[in-house]
Amino acid sequence: MIRLMRAPDLMLAQHWVNLLTQAGIPCHLTNRYMQGGAGEIPVDQCGPDIWLENEHDKAAAMQIVEGPVKNELFGARFNWQCDDCGEWLEPQFTTCWQCGAARPPGDE
Ligand SMILES: [Zn+2]
Structure with a gap:
């Protein structure tokens, strides 16, 4: 899994996840409730993060997310x-x- 990017808010994060899922890109949304848990994420960086299961999906995912x-x-x-x-x-x-x-x- 790789982190694609941090969304400015949860609504947008959820929207992106929907777009990516529709595009057939396996992805996950973390930190939805700011409870952390993943050791590699610093505590001061709580926010909705979009993660991709496959690193090779990143370019396509960025286009989907960044465009609109x-x-x-x-x-x-x-x-x-x-x-x-x-x-x-x-x-x-x-x-x-x-x-x-x-x-x-x-x-x-
Ligand atoms: Zn002002």
Whole structure:
């Protein structure tokens, strides 16, 4: 088993696992409840991790996972998070309503 990547949240992780499974790539989701248990994962890195059973599936899996996510994460339709106060904001806002900070560059 190899770790493909860490998902930003459990919903997205589950979504990726569904996509990969549909594509016929055997995969697993770990740390769902942040209970750790796997010795090789540092305690401070708890989050939903996607694991692949076969290392040779990695390239295909990355394409599946990264394609739509990049568009969503960096696309204008996706919510963004304020660097200063951590508030989550709707895509149409260019400044944080909470603290007034500008939307981070490269996040457009
Ligand atoms: Zn803010």
